[in-house]
Amino acid sequence: GAVVSQHPSWVICKSGTSVKIECRSLDFQATTMFWYRQFPKQSLMLMATSNEGSKATYEQGVEKDKFLINHASLTLSTLTVTSAHPEDSSFYICSARDGASYEQYFGPGTRLTVT
């Protein structure tokens, strides 16, 4: 089946620094990728939708200057958390939509801890 990878799976960074999370579709072309955020013991909340080659669409309340999304190719989208703060600590999950079948596949998630 289709596989989506995320890297890193776990990252610790200091407050004020930036961290980049990669989301890759390994065996299909993803015209659209979605970024979700999950706080402990809570559900997944959509942060943004990224389409290859165009600007991401952010959900209401998500700071686009803080959470930079780049979807430079059909197999890679990146989320950069800029000037991270402890409140940005969360589990970030991406999903990728197969351009051929429109099915979506989730990555394993990235746990970000900001100290």
Next chain:
Amino acid sequence: AQSVTQPDIHITVSEGASLELRCNYSYGATPYLFWYVQSPGQGLQLLLKYFSGDTLVQGIKGFEAEFKRSQSSFNLRKPSVHWSDAAEYFCAVGDGQAGTALIFGKGTTLSVSS
């Protein structure tokens, strides 16, 4: 507004007993419905999905779900629960035709007692 409601925050079931997790949705278009399971610290695993056709859907790990349009429900069932089924369960809805992002319910935590 589009939404998914999982009325039960936490359910405890004895091992070997049957299980039903409730899910109700509100969606303007034809809903594409999903159930995912998440173990602590892990990503999501797709249990089953409904797009069209037979309203009783079989999934992995012995789970099934029934789509009831009249009740806007998509409840998840398992006839005999195993201790390894203890996890967080999420119901989600989306527009499969357009491939939009999924809307998730708040989740139900399943505990299994021996």
